[in-house]
Amino acid sequence: MSNSILLKIAKDAIEEELYNKSKIDRVDLEASFDFLNEQRACFVTLKLEDRLRGCIGSLLPDKKLIDDVISNAQNAAFRDFRFQPLSKKEFENVKIEISLLTIPKMVIYDSIDELKEKIRPNVDGVILKQEQNKATFLPQVWDELPNFDEFFENLSLKAGLDIDSLTHFPEIFTYQVEKVK
Missing domain, CATH: 3.30.1490.150 (Hypothetical protein ph0010; domain 2)
Incomplete structure (x- = not known):
């Protein structure tokens, strides 16, 4: 499994919503990386200067990993009720961590x-x-x-x-x- 591709997908998903532009080619990614088609649950955690800036995830694998990463990245950045939506300035410095979960x-x-x-x-x-x-x-x-x-x-x-x-x-x-x- 390529960790860098997961992080790129999460970053691109946030950027898509932040700048309202399309960056992710799902068809190409799903064809190139089989593991993205697996049903997996994940959490996406955002940190700024080692402090939590957003964290949203799924506990159960109910969709393709690529879809879970995209939705959780966007939700962590813009819909975590504990924080204001991520700003363009914060986006430049945010650190992204993805946690792939086993079945509880x-x-x-x-x-x-x-x-x-x-x-x-x-x-x-x-x-x-x-x-x-x-x-x-x-x-x-x-x-x-x-x-x-x-x-x-x-x-x-x-x-x-x-x-x-x-x-x-x-x-x-x-x-x-x-x-x-």
């Missing part, structure tokens, strides 16, 4: 201690789901929140739940990523 697997646990044993910091991305509330942190978030309790408290808040949501035994799924940067 449910974690079966009977206690928080058992969950602590099954979660692998810096390896596992985590999805926390309770009723209609759901959120995820990519494995990279462990860099900022290396403590299990702090990680899950913040993930719970992101999902719109109380920080002690683990006491209610929400569904937990894990996945791993292949980072492209």
